[in-house]
Amino acid sequence: MTAVSQVLAQLAQLADLAEIRGAADAADLRNATASLARLTDDDLSRLTHRAHRTHSEILPGAQRRIREVALGGGDGALRAARARIPLLMRRLLELTAATTHETAQLATMCGVATLADLETALDDGRVERTLGALSAARLTSAAEALARELPPLPLGRAIDALESIKALLEAQCASLCDVAIAGDARRHEALVAGLVVVAWAADPVAAIAQVCAASGIDDVLCRTSGRAVVLWQEAEIDVRVAVQAEYGSVLFAATGARQHVRAVTERRGRRTICPGEEDVYRKAGLQFIAPELRHGTGEVEAASSKALPTLVERTDIRGDLHMHTTYSDGQDTLETMVAACVQLGHAYIAITDHSESAAASRTLSLDQLTRQRDEIERLRPRYPDITILHGVEVDILTDGRLDFPDAILERLDIVLASLHDAAGQDGAALTRRCIRAIRHPLVNVITHPANRLVGRRAGYPLDFDAVYAAAADTGTALEIDGAPSHLDLDGEHARAAVTAGATVTIDSDCHRAKALGRQMLLGVGTARRGWVEKRHVLNARPLEEVRAFIRAKRDGKRQA
Template identity: 35%
Template sequence: MPVRNRDIANAFETLADLLEIGEANPFRLRAYRNAASTVRDQSRPIRDMLAAGEDLSELPGIGDDLAGQIERYVETGHLAGLDAATDRLPAGLTALLDINGIGPKRAHALYEGLGITSVEALAKAARDQRIRTLPGFGEKTEQRILYEIDRQARHSPARTLLADAEEMAEPLLDWIRQRSGVDQAAIAGSYRRRRETVGDLDVVVTAGDPATVSRAVTHYDDVAEVISSGETRTTLRLRGGLQVDIRVVPDGAYGAAMHYFTGSRDHNIALRRRAQARGFKLNEYGLFKDEQTVAGDTEESVYKSLSLPWIAPELRENRGEIEAAENDALPGLIERQDIRGNLHTHTTASDGKADLAEMAEAAQDRGWGYLGISDHSRAVRVAHGLDSDRLARQIDEIDALNERFDDLVILKSCEVDILSDGALDLPDAILERLDYVIGAIHSDLALARRAQTERLLEAMAHPLMRIIAHPTGRLIGQRGPIALDLDRVFEAAIDNHIALEINAQPKRLDLNDQDARAARDAGVMLVIGTDAHSPAQLDFMRHGVDQARRAWLSASDVLNTRPVGDLRKLLAPGRSAGG
């Protein structure tokens, strides 16, 4: 089986987790975590780089030793250090670290004291009231652990993160398109609608010989299981766990099949009812009138025959898109090329993987006109956040670096922690030197709705605040949103001329699509920020744009579609983010 970048990265991350539980040298841990991050950030498969004779030791944070370990993993599927660590400590221990409040030291104590090696065993020990018997735990900790296990279960859908699905889906699609006899192939379903998670993949194919294509896909090298195989439909499970349904349809039904399998179910039902009301029958094979095919070779023909313009897949959730199409009121959705720059970026000054110059050059390579540097403030100690003196030095560095660029402006910012009382983590004297301030909540996430809302509103009333990053603090599949009265947050954003972020990190996508649309409808300006911690993560902008499209946003709704001159005016204290 071919080894993917995510396999390598996961192996190094698991090794680092096990070693941290075993209280290993922190420098080794950092080296393995950096290696995982570097591998995950590569746009090309590591196995292809090795096949081309490229030297992996030239990658950031990868020396000769790590390069050798990666090469051996690609060849054998084994990481020697991980095998050794698993012999000493069960790999299942790392799952304990996903429970909020359990770090490496507590995981070690649970393993040594009670032999706990899984979340299931942890839950049983808590229910049996055995955890409270360990030194440093107690009854409250035990109850909190049970609460967190339950919360994690409630917020962990049996779906695949869109970005992870892409890593499996795009190579498969390329492979199918290269098969002899294949005319067209595309992925439909929630993947095409760009939902933040994917249940399975629906691939629609046209080919002269359907049976040959259906047999060929069963031999794709990432297939873990062939669930079923027929002449026109094959169902597979990939090694990453994702199920794939591949349907081979006639050319004349390609558009109808793409519409049907793209969904959503509610959108399809609404369109079928519209067809029925006009005397048609609509299904995956086409649009029919008295057994005669009316449309189906393209999606556009299906919609046109139902007196509608084509509707972008991201909008097909039956949330008013058919009515909007009928009234010629569909939004002109934002496109990736509309983005002029990025306002949320980290460097090695806090927890980033590249320095100022490297991030600036990467932004320039992407054709952006500006890049905002917004490292963490001092409260985020785990991220080596900046105090006033370090931020002042960075401001001077940015001013000097700006002299080197003709077509890129580096903007001075900081992701300032919003403390539990709503105060900002750094004094006004240093914040006044910035082009804009980003506020974010990273602590005290369990505050009650009123307290959490008042905390955020207090911060938003600060005259220097311009953007609120990842407003609800959610992590998809790991942590639900903090409790907020979003209607009041939207009002405060308008009153204080503040933009709310759609954070483009694949695990965040925060605001979510429905909240972002509600913000837009309320008159709030949005900003798409990558929250990039490396040059490669600047490409996360596309995930943010996808989310914005699902939220019905046009370019005019998004702050960083403006040229830098207009942007500076909008970000100035006392000016409206919406102009």
């Protein structure tokens, strides 16, 4: 390789990487590449080693970049430039799934900056039309591998990041309007593959410039006229800015899921642009479909026949029936939790610390249970706006018995039961344990029934149909747990449970006062994914009806 060709190759790669980032020096690098192609090795040597001299046909900025690379700075410059593009692009280069030039074409011609973008562009044929069939096949394999490799964020962390960047943009970018969280987080996916924010502005180019210049933005990894992928607090945030007339279409597409977008798009026509998401669905002849339902699980068909459910809302929730205090493994005192729930507007709550056999860092002994009851009695007059129920989250032991004796449990206002310990048992044995607890007359709620840990453990292989049937038959509620580590029942199981006639609760399972509101929102979002309506939810009912539900089971007169 000649000196010119070596420098030329490095400059071309630097230009490609700069174009991905929308960097100001992309033009200088392209000029340098074009100019260098006309030089001989001797011309390059004179230009490189006689810095005081200039070449009349090469722009000064281009000459500077040629000198930098020719003097040995090319390798370092390439390493630095590759580190400043989106993670997807970096991995495609590392996997040799695309050249630098192909990666730039993906960004500039196909609108690809994230894995979701790449999957969509492969689906709709943009990649093949731009790069050819062989490259598209190679990138399809890479996308499948990266879907398994790239680590998603738990929903709780994703929402925290997105709400923070949303607040930053609203505070610093005055030209942005209707800043909205989109992507997986808006659909309340338990694991979020990409962080996306959508807004509109009269001048998207100027608005994107404001976004990129905002204080706190660490770097700009990809930039076009209506989009910037920025690095913020070590997270990639995809910020999309439309004109107002296209805002609905952009928010709809950015929210996903792919199969849902594809189904709706086929009905309304790809070229239709809409200012609001309601317009997107109206032009497709559909009811508006809530983000949490957009998964290709029958929602489009239901919307076409106006048969969508009226989903439960956060404002429907009257109380929280599952939380922990310093009596077990909670971080805050009982009174702190009560005061926080008053601020949230709850009409009633249940204090439900862990029983002795739980594997929690601290558990509740029988003596402590008595002291806790006494403290609740003292607090009730001090907080007249909220009813404090005394309960427990009792472990279901390996043979299906409960961790506390009936004589203790019958003195409590509410009893929650949990399968915390699998004890090496198979699905059939775990199901028998769960159903034995469900049939116990003092058990009112089965908490996080599958006991899944999001991103770490799929949950128990229960016979869920049998569990739902037993719950419906006995008047036992099944919980939709809002703790980001659980989100259990998940949407699929919640939908099946209410379809089978089971009552559900939506609880925070919170261990600190600060997170009570957020975890209830996560629980409601998970319930909405399961087509859950207000009528299905025990703690969307007045306290008198909750007490009646509990009393009916104890008296052997079940309620739905």
